[in-house]
Amino acid sequence: MDHSTKKPSLPRLTTNIPLLQKPANASCDALQTLGGNAPPVIMPERPARTSSMFKEDKHDEENIIPSTRFTSESMPIYVSQKSVDDSPLTKVKKLYYEDAFTARGSHNSPKDRVTHESVVVVELKTNTKAKDDTPKLLSDFAHFLAQVYQRPETSMLVTIDQNADLLFGNTSGSAYLLKITALSSLIGPLTNLRNTGLIQSTIQEMFGIAPDKGVVIYTPVSEDNVATNGTTARSEIDRLERIGSSNSPSIFKSISRSMSRRMKSSSGNSAPLSLTSVMSPDVVNSTSTSPVAVTSGQGPLPRPDQAGDKKPIESPKGEPVQQVPSKEEKFERTLKKRESLKSFVNRRLGELGELTTMKPFTATKGKKD
Numbered sequence: 001m002d003h004s005t006k007k008p009s010l011p012r013l014t015t016n017i018p019l020l021q022k023p024a025n026a027s028c029d030a031l032q033t034l035g036g037n038a039p040p041v042i043m044p045e046r047p048a049r050t051s052s053m054f055k056e057d058k059h060d061e062e063n064i065i066p067s068t069r070f071t072s073e074s075m076p077i078y079v080s081q082k083s084v085d086d087s088p089l090t091k092v093k094k095l096y097y098e099d100a101f102t103a104r105g106s107h108n109s110p111k112d113r114v115t116h117e118s119v120v121v122v123e124l125k126t127n128t129k130a131k132d133d134t135p136k137l138l139s140d141f142a143h144f145l146a147q148v149y150q151r152p153e154t155s156m157l158v159t160i161d162q163n164a165d166l167l168f169g170n171t172s173g174s175a176y177l178l179k180i181t182a183l184s185s186l187i188g189p190l191t192n193l194r195n196t197g198l199i200q201s202t203i204q205e206m207f208g209i210a211p212d213k214g215v216v217i218y219t220p221v222s223e224d225n226v227a228t229n230g231t232t233a234r235s236e237i238d239r240l241e242r243i244g245s246s247n248s249p250s251i252f253k254s255i256s257r258s259m260s261r262r263m264k265s266s267s268g269n270s271a272p273l274s275l276t277s278v279m280s281p282d283v284v285n286s287t288s289t290s291p292v293a294v295t296s297g298q299g300p301l302p303r304p305d306q307a308g309d310k311k312p313i314e315s316p317k318g319e320p321v322q323q324v325p326s327k328e329e330k331f332e333r334t335l336k337k338r339e340s341l342k343s344f345v346n347r348r349l350g351e352l353g354e355l356t357t358m359k360p361f362t363a364t365k366g367k368k369d
């Protein structure tokens with residue numbers, strides 16, 4: 001699956017209650033230019049509820065005419081699309097979105113990321129025709145709802161049926177049913193309360209239907225029960241988590257991988273695989289001067305056979321005999337192995353830039369032996 005052309009990242013929210021301001025005198029027409037002069041800002045306080053939104057946002061050219069599919073004459077489905085726009089405003093927004101999920105926003109978990117871009121399905125059924133034509137109606141409504149739910153328009157699925165047979169109460173007048181289906185984290189008592197005010201007053205502007213003639217139903221769904229692009233939100237979270245964990249392996253994973261590489265490369269030896277076989281080459285040749293010992297201030301111990309003019313042991317035939325290591329030699333080799341492990345681990349730590357935050361490995365166990 002190609003995820004490179006994904007929807008833009010959304011700003012991290014401290015709450016799922018979007019805080020939008022809605023100028024009191026804005027008309028329904030103003031909805032087409034929703035978007036604001038700046039990226040969505042989480043304001044510290046809940047703004048007063050007013051009748052119309054984003055009047056001052058007329059200069060936002062970010063959203064072009066959406067593509068509209070019609071499943072039937074009465075039930076168009078709006079699929080929002082964004083144009084590629086390099087206007088300064090769009091750039092500011094892009095930066096804001098990108099930043100939210102890069103360095104400073106990197107604590108967003110895959111779940112957060114998917115949640116912030118998850119689809120929100122909005123179904124409106126009404127028995128009243130709006131004055132605007134359907135594409136514009138859908139576009140405006142989707143744009144508005146995308147802001148209410150603080151996500152890209154590409155995450156909004158909006159359907160409007162203006163020909164519904166609908167009766168609310170005992171009058172046959174204008175009425176509507178609005179269903180909003182979204183991940184559970186986008187549905188909650190406070191969020192719903194606030195969103196209901198915003199949405200119902202906007203519907204009133206668009207369709208002329210009073211809030212008391214409409215019913216809003218919020219349906220939370222789990223990540224397993226919403227899907228798009230061939231995958232559920234849950235599997236998308238899992239996928240991002242897998243990518244995340246494979247991109248940032250722990251130091252221990254890294255060390256063990258390096259060690260296993262060395263184990264593999266030395267597995268051609270007939271000798272059984274042991275810690276010694278994954279050591280640095282200086283361990284294999286015990287007669288060489290260990291760089292580890294040098295850097296750690298420990299010179300190699302004098303080998304008994306190197307001392308003075310001691311002759312190599314020969315077989316009765318005069319051939320050199322493979323010497324059985326003495327106790328001292330064994331001790332020296334053990335020390336070197338330990339020092340080598342220490343060196344290896346410290347080097348890997350250094351490579352990974354972890355030396356400043358982690359205590360260097362010390363082969364304390366072996367020291368006292």
Ligand SMILES: O=C1C=C2C[C@@H](C(=O)O)NC2=CC1=O
Pocket residue numbers: 114117118119226227228229231232233234236
């Ligand atoms: O249910 C959702 C599934 C996905 C998949 C992913 C994508 O765009 O490929 N993003 C999603 C969001 C959802 O809400």
